[in-house]
Amino acid sequence: MARRDYYEVLGVKKNAGPDELKKAFRTLALKYHPDRNEGDTDAEARFREVAEAWDVLGDPEKRVRYDRLGPLYTDSGRPPSPDQVNDMLREAFGGLFRRRRADAPGEDLTYTLTITLEEAAKTLDRTLVVQRQVRCTRCLGTGDHAENRMPCASCGGSGKSGTRRLFRTECPVCDGKGYKPAAKCEKCNGEKRGPMEESLRVKVPAGVATGSKLRLKQKGNDAAPVVGTTAGATGDLYVLVQVQEHALFRRRGPDLLCEVPVTLAELALGADLVVPTLDGNTTIRVPPGTPSGKSFRLAGRGLPGDTGKGDLHVKLDVETPTDLGVEAKAGLLAALAAASHPRRAEYQSVMKVRR
Ligand SMILES: [Zn+2]
Ligand SMILES: [Zn+2]
Structure with missing residues (x-):
């Protein structure tokens, strides 16, 4: 495969000095960095090209060989691995891409x-x-114009102070960064x-x-x-x-409870009652003589739960009228009072014995 001219890739002249090369690499590496060009395959290709060019030109020995052989230059024949690229970035940016x-x-x-x-x-x-x-x-989260950074003069870019390896500490001048920050990034204000x-x-x-x-x-x-x-x-x-x-439903696990107020007449005479469900109304048939407090179970009309869908329980709650007229009291209620109430009769007989 024809190799592009490495100097061309970095946009520098053949006689460019090490600092100029480094600056060109930094600028292009930041420009085409995959983090900054997500999903852009052209940028990714350029980034790899730039890394490869710097891999050779940034190394004085390799550069000499490249200058001698030109397009015939072969290194290992393989482009630098991601780890190598990271190492190159780390070196070129003086700790900017350092893994800490x-x-x-x-x-x-x-x-x-x-x-x-x-x-x-x-x-x-x-x-x-x-x-x-x-x-x-x-x-890219550096907060400054990283391509313009200068290595810290105090620590020479290492970020460490002191010479004895075991007792080295962070460089106090650059806080261990290894460089003097460049101008703040305008977009994020640093x-x-x-x-x-x-x-x-x-x-x-x-x-x-x-x-x-x-x-x-x-x-x-x-x-x-x-x-x-x-x-x-x-x-x-x-x-x-x-x-x-919810105005109508209460929740108990996957089950729903709904209390429906009914009249005494509906319970005594039976009725078709319109009741709510979560998806529209439905009708339940209340048989004559239904007691107050009776619940009707609408299977599968509750909410989804761990063991399948819950049920909807409709509880009928009789509402005792409070505004009966004189006539109603005389006629209707007298008739109701005369009706048979077997449970009440039994209750009364028990109460009689207690007296
Ligand atoms: Zn320093
Ligand atoms: Zn920024």
Whole structure:
């Protein structure tokens, strides 16, 4: 495969000095860095080309050989591995891409999602608009113009002070960074990350209750790296579900309870009652002589639960009239009083014995 001219790749002249080469590499490496060009395969190819060119030209020995052989130059015949690329970046940026102890992770975020009971009964697709802190795409989370950084004069870029290996500490001049920071990034004002509104699709499973928690991995805040781009993990987003109280239904696990007020006449004479369910009304047949407090079970009309769908229990609750007219009192209620009440009769006979 024809190799591109490495000097051309870095955009420098053949007689470019080491500093000029390094600066060109830094600028292009930042420009084509995969973090900054997500999904852009052209940029990724350019980034690899740039890394390969720097691998050769950045090494004085290899450069001499390359200058002598030109396009015939072969190294191992393999492009640098990701680890090698990381090493190159680390060297060229004086600690910028240095892998150090993991930085603190980004914060987790919480979003309270309020839904109706009807919505809780079915799988729900929702789009949440969430404000997250995301890593700055201009400076890749370095907070400054990293391509212009100068190595720290005090520690020579090592970030360590002292000469005796065992007793080395962080360089006090650069706080162990190994470089003097360049001008602040204008986009994030040096904060390394900034707020971004993001629309996130979330699938809420059927049967959730208040207190149910959904986790959207890595949709919390990006970490603000302490040094370079080796940031801690991105936090998670927790969606806290809150199911609104319903005017008609109460919930008991997957079952639903509904109290329906009825008249004495409906219970005594029987009636077709229209009662609510979560998906529309339905009619239940109340047989004549139904006692107050009787429950009707509508199988499978509850909410989805661990062991299948719950039931809907409709409880009839007689409402005693309080505004009867004189006539009603005389006629209707007299007739009602005269009707047979077998349970009451039994109760009275027991009470008689107690006297
Ligand atoms: Zn230093
Ligand atoms: Zn920035």
